[in-house]
Amino acid sequence: MRLSERLAFWRQFQDHFASTGAIQPSSRFLARAMTEPLRDRQPAAGVRVVEMGPGTGAVTRGIVEAMQPDDKLDCFEINPEFADYLRRVVATDPAFEASRHQIKVHTADASHAVIDAPADYVICSVPLNNLPPAAVEAILEAGARLLAGDGWFTYFEYVLLPRLRGATAAHGERERIRAVQQLKAQFSGAGTCSRIVLPNLPPARAVHVPFSARQA
Numbered sequence: 001m002r003l004s005e006r007l008a009f010w011r012q013f014q015d016h017f018a019s020t021g022a023i024q025p026s027s028r029f030l031a032r033a034m035t036e037p038l039r040d041r042q043p044a045a046g047v048r049v050v051e052m053g054p055g056t057g058a059v060t061r062g063i064v065e066a067m068q069p070d071d072k073l074d075c076f077e078i079n080p081e082f083a084d085y086l087r088r089v090v091a092t093d094p095a096f097e098a099s100r101h102q103i104k105v106h107t108a109d110a111s112h113a114v115i116d117a118p119a120d121y122v123i124c125s126v127p128l129n130n131l132p133p134a135a136v137e138a139i140l141e142a143g144a145r146l147l148a149g150d151g152w153f154t155y156f157e158y159v160l161l162p163r164l165r166g167a168t169a170a171h172g173e174r175e176r177i178r179a180v181q182q183l184k185a186q187f188s189g190a191g192t193c194s195r196i197v198l199p200n201l202p203p204a205r206a207v208h209v210p211f212s213a214r215q216a
C-alpha cells in the first residue's frame with residue numbers, strides 16, 4: 001500500500017473520526033475476505049456490485065480483481081475527499097485500467113444509494129460500530145433494498161473491539177453498542193458466515209449475509 005494512500009486515510013481519520021472508523025486502509029487480506037462471495041460466484045455474467053464506504057479504495061481493489069468484463073460496480077462514499085481520491089485512483093491507477101469504464105464513484109450517503117437494477121453483492125465497509133443505531137439500521141435497510149431479496153451483503157467489524165468498548169464505555173455508549181450489535185444479529189439470517197482476518201490493523205472479521213437463505 002502506498003504511503004500517499006496511508007497519509008490520505010490518516011488525515012481523514014483525524015478530521016472525521018467516527019465516519020472513517022479506522023486509522024489506516026484495510027489490508028489486501030481483508031479485501032480478499034470481503035470479496036469471497038463475489039470470487040466464489042457461479043458462472044454469471046453482468047453482476048452488479050455496490051460498495052458502501054470505499055475510502056481510498058483498499059477493498060475496491062479486491063472487488064476489481066474479482067470482477068468480470070460485463071460486471072458493474074457502484075461505490076457510495078459519504079466523504080467528498082475520499083470520493084475525489086478514489087475517482088483519481090480509478091482514473092489513473094493501472095490496476096483499474098481494464099475495469100475503469102465499469103465503475104462509478106458516487107459522493108453520497110450509502111443509506112440513500114440507488115442504482116438502476118438490483119444488486120447482486122453489497123460490500124460494506126461503513127464503520128457500523130461507530131454509528132448511532134438509527135444510522136446502522138438505515139445502512140442495513142439500504143443493503144436489503146439494493147439486493148431486492150437475492151445476493152450477498154458483506155460487512156466487516158474489528159475483532160474484540162465492540163466487546164472491549166462495551167466493557168469500558170459509559171452507560172449511554174454501552175447501550176448504543178448493544179443496540180448496534182443487536183441490529184447486526186437480527187440482520188444476519190440462516191447461512192451467515194464469517195472469516196477472521198488477522199493480518200489487518202486491527203484484526204477484523206468479514207461477515208457474509210446471504211439473502212436468498214434469509215428467513216422473511
Ligand SMILES: C[S@@+](CC[C@H](N)C(=O)[O-])C[C@H]1O[C@@H](n2cnc3c(N)ncnc32)[C@H](O)[C@@H]1O
Nearest residue numbers: 022025026053054055058078079109110125126
Ligand atoms: C473503515 S473506512 C473503510 C475504507 C475502505 N473501504 C477500507 O476498507 O480501507 C469507512 C469508510 O466508510 C465511509 N462512510 C462512513 N459512513 C458512510 C455512509 N453513511 N455512506 C457512505 N460512506 C460512508 C467513510 O468515509 C470511510 O471511507
